[in-house]
Amino acid sequence: MKSKLILALLLAAGANSAFADRIDDIKKDGVLRVAAFDSNPPFGFLDAQTRQINGLDVDVARHIASKLGVKLELVPTNPANRIPLLVSGKADLIAANFTVTPDRAKQVDFSLPYFASGQQFIARKGSLQKPDQLAGLRVGADKGTTQEITLRDKYPATKVVSYDDTPLAFAALRNGNVNAITQDGSKLAALLANAPDKDKFEIAPFTLTREYQAIGLPKGEARLQKLVNDVLLSLEKNGEAQKIYDRWFGPSTKAPLPRDFKIGDKV
Amino acid sequence: MSPPAWLGYDWLAPRFIGWMLEGVVQTAWLSLLVCVAASVLGIVLAALQPSRLRWPVNGWLAAHRYTPLLVQLLLWYFGVASLLPEGAMLWLNAPHAFGPLTWPSFEFLAAFIALTLYSSAFIAGEVEAGLRGVPAGQYAAAHALGMRPWQVLRHIVLPQALRLVYRPLLGQYLAVIKNTSLTMAIGVAELSYRSRQVETETLLTFQAFAVATLLYLLLVLGTQLAGVRLQTAQRGYGDA
Amino acid sequence: MHSEVITANLDYLLLGSWPQGQLGGMALTLLMGLAAAALASVLGIAAGVGLVMGRPAWRRLLGVACGTLRAIPVVMLIFWCYFLLPVLFGVDVPGTLTVIAALALIGGAFLAQTVQAGIDAAPAGQWQAGLALGFTRWQVLRWLILPPALRMMLPSFVNQWVSLLKDTSLAYVVGVAELTFVAAQVNNREQVYPLEVFAFIALCYLLLCSLLAWAGRRLGRSPQQA
Numbered sequence: 001m002k003s004k005l006i007l008a009l010l011l012a013a014g015a016n017s018a019f020a021d022r023i024d025d026i027k028k029d030g031v032l033r034v035a036a037f038d039s040n041p042p043f044g045f046l047d048a049q050t051r052q053i054n055g056l057d058v059d060v061a062r063h064i065a066s067k068l069g070v071k072l073e074l075v076p077t078n079p080a081n082r083i084p085l086l087v088s089g090k091a092d093l094i095a096a097n098f099t100v101t102p103d104r105a106k107q108v109d110f111s112l113p114y115f116a117s118g119q120q121f122i123a124r125k126g127s128l129q130k131p132d133q134l135a136g137l138r139v140g141a142d143k144g145t146t147q148e149i150t151l152r153d154k155y156p157a158t159k160v161v162s163y164d165d166t167p168l169a170f171a172a173l174r175n176g177n178v179n180a181i182t183q184d185g186s187k188l189a190a191l192l193a194n195a196p197d198k199d200k201f202e203i204a205p206f207t208l209t210r211e212y213q214a215i216g217l218p219k220g221e222a223r224l225q226k227l228v229n230d231v232l233l234s235l236e237k238n239g240e241a242q243k244i245y246d247r248w249f250g251p252s253t254k255a256p257l258p259r260d261f262k263i264g265d266k267v
Numbered sequence: 268m269s270p271p272a273w274l275g276y277d278w279l280a281p282r283f284i285g286w287m288l289e290g291v292v293q294t295a296w297l298s299l300l301v302c303v304a305a306s307v308l309g310i311v312l313a314a315l316q317p318s319r320l321r322w323p324v325n326g327w328l329a330a331h332r333y334t335p336l337l338v339q340l341l342l343w344y345f346g347v348a349s350l351l352p353e354g355a356m357l358w359l360n361a362p363h364a365f366g367p368l369t370w371p372s373f374e375f376l377a378a379f380i381a382l383t384l385y386s387s388a389f390i391a392g393e394v395e396a397g398l399r400g401v402p403a404g405q406y407a408a409a410h411a412l413g414m415r416p417w418q419v420l421r422h423i424v425l426p427q428a429l430r431l432v433y434r435p436l437l438g439q440y441l442a443v444i445k446n447t448s449l450t451m452a453i454g455v456a457e458l459s460y461r462s463r464q465v466e467t468e469t470l471l472t473f474q475a476f477a478v479a480t481l482l483y484l485l486l487v488l489g490t491q492l493a494g495v496r497l498q499t500a501q502r503g504y505g506d507a
Numbered sequence: 508m509h510s511e512v513i514t515a516n517l518d519y520l521l522l523g524s525w526p527q528g529q530l531g532g533m534a535l536t537l538l539m540g541l542a543a544a545a546l547a548s549v550l551g552i553a554a555g556v557g558l559v560m561g562r563p564a565w566r567r568l569l570g571v572a573c574g575t576l577r578a579i580p581v582v583m584l585i586f587w588c589y590f591l592l593p594v595l596f597g598v599d600v601p602g603t604l605t606v607i608a609a610l611a612l613i614g615g616a617f618l619a620q621t622v623q624a625g626i627d628a629a630p631a632g633q634w635q636a637g638l639a640l641g642f643t644r645w646q647v648l649r650w651l652i653l654p655p656a657l658r659m660m661l662p663s664f665v666n667q668w669v670s671l672l673k674d675t676s677l678a679y680v681v682g683v684a685e686l687t688f689v690a691a692q693v694n695n696r697e698q699v700y701p702l703e704v705f706a707f708i709a710l711c712y713l714l715l716c717s718l719l720a721w722a723g724r725r726l727g728r729s730p731q732q733a
Contacts, residue, residue, distance in 0.1 A: 038682075039695035046692050048515075051524040076682050076692075080463055084472055084590040089599050107470045138360070140454075144467045152468075161374065161454040162464065164680075167695035168345070172454070174699070175348040176356035177373050196699050333669065333716035334709045335676035338687060342709060345694075346702035441578070448580035449677070459582060473591060480583050487578040 023068070023224045026092055030070045034061040035091035035216075038076035039165045041190045042248035042255075043097040056248040057095040060114060060215070060232070063240070064093070067231045078165045080144030083107060086216055093228070094216030097187060099146045100267075109219055111228040113212035114241070116261035119147050120185035121204040122173065122192060128180050128204040134158045140169035140178035147182045150209060166191055173201070180204070184211065186249065186257055193255035212267050236263040279474050283465045290461030291482050297378060297457060298444045304383045305443070306436075309390030314420060316395055331388035337449050339385055344377040344453040378450035386443050393435045397428030437494040441487050448483070458482055512700040513707050516693045520708070523684050531684030533711050535603070539685060540672030540715070543607045547614025547671060548664060552657075554615055555622020560648065569619075576616035581674050584609045589681040606678040614671045621663045625656040658727065665723030669716045676712070686711060 026032050036057050037044030044055040053074045065072035075091045082098060085091040086108055097117075100110050121128055121139070128134075135157035141148040143162040151160050161178055163169040169181040170191060183191075185207060192198050215228050235241040241263055249257040279287075315324045331339070348356065356373075363370035371379070401424050409419040429436070451460035462479035466472050513520070523531020530538075557569050576584070588609040593599050600608070629652045637647030676687040686708050694704040 038692055046696055048696065050527075051519055052528065076684070078682070080467065081682060083470060087472070088590045088593045090589075090593065090602070103470060143463050148464075148467060161372075162460070163454055164452060164691075165695060167698055168691075170698065171345045171349075171694075171701055175345065175351075176353065176360055177344075177348065177454075194696075194698065329717065330709075330713060333673070333720070334712045335673040335687065337676045337679065338705055338709050338712060341687075341691075341701070342705040346705045349699075349702055445578075445580040448582045451582075452680075459580070473594075476583065476586055476591065480579060480587070483580055483583060484575065484578050488574070491578070 021223060022092060022218060022221045023227065026068060026070055026224075031073050032061070032065040032068055032070050032093070033073045033075055033091045034058075034065075035075045035077040035082055035085045035094045035096055036061065037078075037096045039078070039167050040097065040187055041194055042253070043187065044074075044095075056115075056244060057097060059244045059247070060235070061093065061095040063235060064095075064215070064228055064231050067227065078144075079142040080164070082144065082216065086218060089218075092218070092224075097184060097213050098216045099184075099211045100214050101146055104216075107219070109217040109221065109225055111215035111217065111225060112232050112263060113214045113261070113265075113267055114232050114235075114263050115186070115213040116267075117184035117186045117211055117213065118207035119150060119182060119209045119211065120188055120207050121180045121182050122170065122188050122201050123180035123204055124173075124200060125202045129206075131155075131206055131208065134180075137179040138177070140172050140181040142166055142169060142183065145183070146209075146211060147184075151182060154208075170195070184213075189255040189257060190248075212261075232263045277469075277471060277474070279465065279469060279471060279478060283469060283475075284478070286461050286465055287458065287478055287482060290456065290458035290479075291486065293455065293461075294444065294447050294457040295486065297375065297382070297447050297450070297455070298440075300379055301382045301386055301443050301447070302440050304379070305386035305390050305439075308383065308387035310394050310425065312387060312391035313394035313398060316391075316398075328388045328391060331385055332392075336381070336385050336446055337452060340378065340381045340449060340453050343381045344374070348373070348377070372455075374450070374454045374456075377453060378447070378455045382443065382446060382450070386439065386446070389442070390436065390439050393432045393439060394428060396435070397430075397432035398424060400431045401427045433498055437491065437498075440494070441491055444487050444490060445483070509700055509703055512693070512697050512703050516697075520686065520689055520693065520711075523689055529684065532689045533686045533708075533715070535684060536672070536675050536686040536712075537715060539603060539607055539610075539675045539678070539683075540668075540719070543610035543614060543671045543675065544668035544719075546607065546611035547618055547667065550611055550615025551618020551664075551667075552622055554619035555626065556648065556653075558619060558623040559626045560644065573616040573619050576613055577620075579613075581610070581613055582677050582680060584613060585677055585681060602678070602681055602683040606675065606681070606683055610671050610674055613674075614667050618664065618667055621660050621667075622656075625660045626652055628659075629656055661723065661727040665720055665727075668723060669720055672716055672719055673712065 036053055037055070038046050038053050040055075042055050043057045044053055046052070047054045053076060058074065061074070062072055075085060077085055077091075077096055079096075082094050082096055083104070086094050094108070097115070100113060104110075128137075134155050138159045138161055139151060141151060141160050141162050142165060148160060148162055151158055161172070163172060166181070166183050166187060169178070172178050173181050174197070181188075185203065188203055192201060192203065195201070215232075217225050217228065232241075235244070242259070245259050249255070249259065312324055312328065315321070351359075359376065360373050405423055405427075406419060409423045414422070447457050448459040450457055451463065454460070458479055462475045466475040469475065519532060521533045523529060523535060525531065525534070554569055554573060558566055558573075561569065585606055588605045589602060626648070633651050634647055637651045638644070642650070675685050678685045679687040679691060682688065690704050690708045694701050697704070
């Protein structure tokens, strides 16, 4: 009896999402809700002056919102809450350094990738040089990330301790609770550049994976997906994508990084 | 027409149920240690209430009762740890063995300390209520028999006081079990942490949270039932 | 200690991004705490009365519901209400309200137990006297039993309110911009002052909870003084 009721509810919920065309709802409400990081410069972070969330992902989201002709509303998220926010309908899109994986593709849809990165590590200077040194180390990761999964699968001798966000993992590294922390190299570079005590740490000179980041969308929203892809491709075409990249990773930034991936490149 | 895949009928693989059960063990173990330590500390704090230390003790109790446990956990793990000298942190984080016992992870240690201090402040309140419930005549009578104050407390007053507040104390122990869930914020691999880990790997949000919730219900209600049974059994024994 | 990190972020910690953006920080914590406390009190009294006056089947159902809510960690209930209910029922409630509702449910379940015990503790003579005077059961409860019982229960209510105010900190896990969440944001940006940031918000909570406890106790005294 009870289980039948739950089943009915589940089916009803499924039916709702299958019929809805999110793009119409967004235009009707006049608001695009985007899940963005609030503690991960330069992708999404709380600006010290304006007290608003800003960053590379936010710039991309702004263009999508303006293409839709609606207001942008940012939903602050940590890595672990991204997919729940999207599937529970609290956000229309994820723009939070969101790595494309086959497992995630079963739950959410992806746009074309607009960023590429690889899994790297921060450790005390000189303490981590090669991947085989990871065995036996305690490594801090973020809950709900691909890096957490990769470490558990490929480096079973490494003890993974997961935190709510990368700066908290870094705090644990600083305190000596973990020997290294792991994230996308680009994120780590910016985190380290912003650290007041950066001279004690370094990014270990190896990369475990090549990963691509894209906008996350609810399943089955083909029109929305096409619109997002069109926006991304036009950003690349009119040079805006390069401008956004340079604003956050260009030569004049704290953690310059050469751009080795363009939107539309083969992955 | 089908429900979204994450709500679908995929069940969690046995490997992931195994992770959750490991989480239960961690939750139970942490809860047990905290209950024991917090009871001892709580009794001491309650016994200090009538003494000259009353004001500092009250301040201590207020500081622990009137701030959220989550904040206390973050303060201990990230804040206080940053004050310790590097050598001490190295030692605390390194594995040590004492015979069959192994040194716990720093996450576990910080969780244990924060939870014990927090819970003892509430247990002290219950014990104090119990002490007030014991008639004053009993103190006088025991004194007259030549017992020292701590002997009076240990042998005469405390056993009665604890019996008086058995149910509220049981409630505090159940709260400890539930409160261990917050230690996931500092990386303790207890049940809530494990459920988020399973969610990360499988993306089956609904199933992961449902299993975790069910396990908490079993753990808390099971402890409650056992506690009530124990009380009834003891009463029966006392009456006989 | 580096107090600059607090002074530089004080307005954000106290008010969030208000007035340009949404209200957050300590102000939101206080509002959420008060709302949850008020709602929990109403729910608790209603459920407690229901546990005494309802039909047996309803009483059993209510008892099971309250017992279940009391046995679930608050964090778990917040997750359920925030991420899963919107999918089940297709309604999207803002995060702040979701957390208030979750806290009120748990607080109400605990207060229901208190209220039930308080009513049960009323001397049987009061019921008999009331009924003999021709009052209905509900009238006896409303006019004779409940007023003194609630005054007796006030300390338990105040404790519950304080604990709800503290539990608003758990909204951190779903990203509602209350005090603990904005403090984590500040801590993440500044990176090297966790002690200062978390000690400061601990003091904020201490202040808020002490004030609430003090105000609650005064509430109990005023009728006698009047």
